Amino acid sequence: MRCNICERGCLLPEAGTGACGLYSRIGREIVELYPDRYLIICPISIETMPLLHFYPGGKFLQISTAGCNFNCDGCISAAIVKEMDPASRAFHHLSPEQVVDEAVRNDCIGITFLMNDPLASFLTFINVAEAAKARGLLVGCSSNGYFTEASLDKIIKLLDFVNIGVKGMSGEAYSRCGGDTPAPVLRNIERFYQSGVHVEVSCICSKGHNQEILILADYLANISADIPLQVMRFIPVEGAELALEESIRKAEGLRDMLREKLNYVYLFNSPGAEYLNTLCPGCGELILKRDFYGPMGAKLKPAGLGLGEKNCCPRCGRELNIKGFVAKKVYQEGDFQGGYPFTRALEMMEAILIAMGVREQQKVVRIWEDVLCNNNLGKFHDDIRTPRAYIKTIRHFGGLIGLEDKAEALAKYLEEKLLLIESGLRTVDRKPRVYYAMGKPNFCIKGGRLENQLVETAGGTSVNREIDCEGRPGMSITLEQLEALNPEIIFISSFMSSPVDDFYEECLKACLDVEAVKNKRIYNLPAPCWDFGSPRWVLGLMFIANIIHPGIFHFDVLAEAKVFYDKFYGMEFSLSDTNLSFGKPSCSFKWDTQPEMLKKGGETCRQTLSLSPSAL
Template sequence: MICPICERRCRVEENSVGACGRYQCHNNTMLERFPNSYLVVAPISAETMPVLHFHPRAKFLQISTTGCNFDCLGCISTVVAKEMDVQSPALKKLSPIQIVNKALEQECDGIAFLMNDPLASFYSFLEICTLAKECGLLTGCSTNGYFTPESLNLLAPHLDFVNIGLKGLCNDIYKSCGANSYKPVLRNIELFYRKGVHVEVACIHKKDNDDEVLAIADTIAKISKEIPLQIMRFIPIDDANINLEPSILASEMLYKKLTSRLDYVYLFNSPGSECLNTYCPECGALIFERDFYGPMGSKLRTISHNYQNNTCSHCHHKLPIVGNPCQKVFDEDGFEGGYPLTRALEIVEGTLATLGVTDQKEVTTCWEELLRGDGLKRLHVNIQNFEDYATTIHYLAKMTHTETTAKKLLAYMRDKIAIIAQELPKVITKPRVYYVMGKPLFALEEERLENKLVEMAGGISVNKTLGLKGRPGRKISVETLNALNPDVIFISSFLDCPLEEFYTFCEEQGIVVNAVKTKRIYTHLAPCFDFGSPRWILGLMHIANMLHPELYHFDVLHEAKFFYQEFYDTPLNITSINRSFAKPSQYHKMLHI
């Protein structure tokens, strides 16, 4: 029979499965093979999902399973969509009524299917949505939008919002994911919109696709100029090429062009950018101020006095915001809520990679152990300082029988830390150091490892005087930064910024601190060299060199070459290193044994 769930429309023989592996043909009916099995069941705020015009700040119960009907290069959810075993013991068996009851018990406003696609667990999600609506809960999902008209018509009456990821307006892009055409997605955006489901559309901005994103905006505008368009600045992970990543400035320039085509455009994955805010399309008044909140996420920080009952009080323009903003702020715990879970799993995989673990089954076993009990919370704490980090390395080594390699790794790290510590008594003046992500005003929160690296290298972390809490930080004002007056600024290697653009941002915003005047602003040798895997030891050496060049003379490039050969068993190729915590280069592959 032809599977009716997604527009790949797999032809499936009796007792066989379709391309996604999630459904089996039995008596000429497609049955869900792994129903009611959840990897994530945890609260999340609306903007973190992300939806920006639907019940601002509302609290939802996030549910996520495994698998996907697509197979896309550079997928940010690859660890749950492709790599997690579909029958992992980490999966929780929960009936629809149990899911609904959890949402009610945790005082959630609704339930949302996120991270992997609901098309991978369609019938389970449909049953939950049906029951949730009966219990007065909101429902929604993020999806690639590849529904058939049949599956869309089944789900739409029970769905309140949908965030549809549009990969482009080219069949080749969809064929690279295993699909056939982009046209079903455009059809479904309009169908959901016409059926009264709140629709937001997300697309990726890569260095080479400005024209395509502009064409997407024009296409959406034909349906409605009020549909919010979320521009996801491309974060190259998994096997994606770092050269496809645009700078924040390049994405902001595209954003400005898009705002002439649509009323509401938002730029994600760009810490410190003002392009996550909502402005009145008529008069330009600020309505909602938001911050970067991890990959693909945001956080509503301020509701302007210009916002009154879905109306701009400045010009009285009616704003298409569904639901009143919740006054109570919900902050996700540690790695919970949205894509930070995938980063947590990547951190484990990245640590295992340095131990020589190449079997995906071993990685998955460690993930499963992490996801039991309070493993995620412990990991979030343990990665913030060396001794706890060492405990985590020992723990993973014991699980994978790589204790000998772990001893070598930790001996190397301890040796470099000891060299730095030995010289610290000679430091006369400790420079004041400010650590940012992306643009100048996005300060890393005080508990981040990067701030501890600054202190280990003989600096004073001014971030710790700001009292910022929550991942991974938040915007501060120009006045606050100028008052801090740091001597040195380091830019996070996870989401960094070309130095020339960073200095331009500082000039435009009136940032006149010592670090700008003396040109002591630094990036790292390569992405993810200061957080996310044991590679941070290379970042520590670089920080020491920059803070105290009179004391430290580490050849960081030489050390990186040694580290890669010794612990990844591969030569260093700087140009192949992307934003992945898990993989030392875009070419690194696990063995699926």
């Protein structure tokens, strides 16, 4: 018997599973092994899903489980789709009615499934969607769109909105993820649209694959040029090579070409870029303004003309493909809540453990469970923002999993470098003014983040602290604000970075009048994740110290990296093998054993939720 939930159509033996490991069968029934179990249940603003043209700024309840029907290279959700044990005690068990109650209690106007694919928990999601619709709530999801026609028939009548992630326009692109062809996805996009479901489409922009995005745009235009297309600049995490990351400048050029085919094209993962804003396709006026809000996310800002009567452009009267009203107040998520920053938090915990020599995923899951079950995610967020608190966290995690000696070795290494730098700064009177940007010059990283702590630890004055900075991981500021800060040195974040030449040209194009630009003191760190998210920040600290006080510090940072990798990762350091993963120190990193997606103890679960093939 074949599974008819997704188009992979896995053959399910009696009591066995398919590729995703999340469904089995008993007789002629497909059963879900982990029903009604949620890793995340929290309110979000809809743009963090992300969805841009549906009830802008609206407050929705995010639900996420674990697992996926695909296995994509460089998956930003790998922590929850590949590594989190779906039987973990970190999950919340709630009935569909309890999920809906949570949405109502939090004044949410709807429920949305995201971060992992609803096809991984299809039967659970169907029940939640039915309960939500019965209470008058809106329902939607983000999905890879690999629904069979049978499963699509089941879900399409329950959805108000959907974000479909297209992996490419070739069989090769889908075979890399475990699929076969994009045909089912394209079919489903058209069916969703024709059925009145609000559809937005997302796609990954990486080097060498832009032609497929142009073909996708042509396909969407044949359905409707008003379908919003979200271009996600690729973040090379997990095993993905850093060379696949397209520059912001080239991604912006692609967006301009796509805009010739479609009326609404947005560029994500490009801090400081203007292409998250909604412009009227008729007259070009700014309707809704948004800012970068972490990986794959955006945040609605109070600017632009807004929507006129019947969601028309207030200036020219053109009807805009935006459904619903704009929220009067945009919901502000908590630390690590709302969309993909949660997965970054798990990866940061993983980073500490891997630097202790951990190679078993179950030990990582134990730490995740300790933090999540004890409501310590907020504390973890605060503790990783300062070097000393970070070191304390290392020792704490080491104690929890019985690796005190390895934790102590890592902690002492970091402390020794801190003390060495502190000693070198004892006679320093003047601290240069330093600005930390992400992506483009106008995107200011929050003053309290670790990057700015490293600047101050290295003997600089963080001018970012002089900006009342909201957002995540910061916000766009005006060039006038940046000129008022007048930094002498600028560092570009090693996460979602930008080539120095591109960054410098942006400064010149904007006629940015600051000392750092005049003297060309603009710097990238030698490798990704050397200033945030990983114990490798100590390598970034040494580099920053060299730049800020070249007369005092002369660290051979690449030599130190070789020592660090050998001592704490047991591998050779290679710049060409690095990526943007906080946790994984290289593209070639492998776990000792892969997690078992199927655990025992499923009898109660199997009886709780099942759906026969005929019901689909």
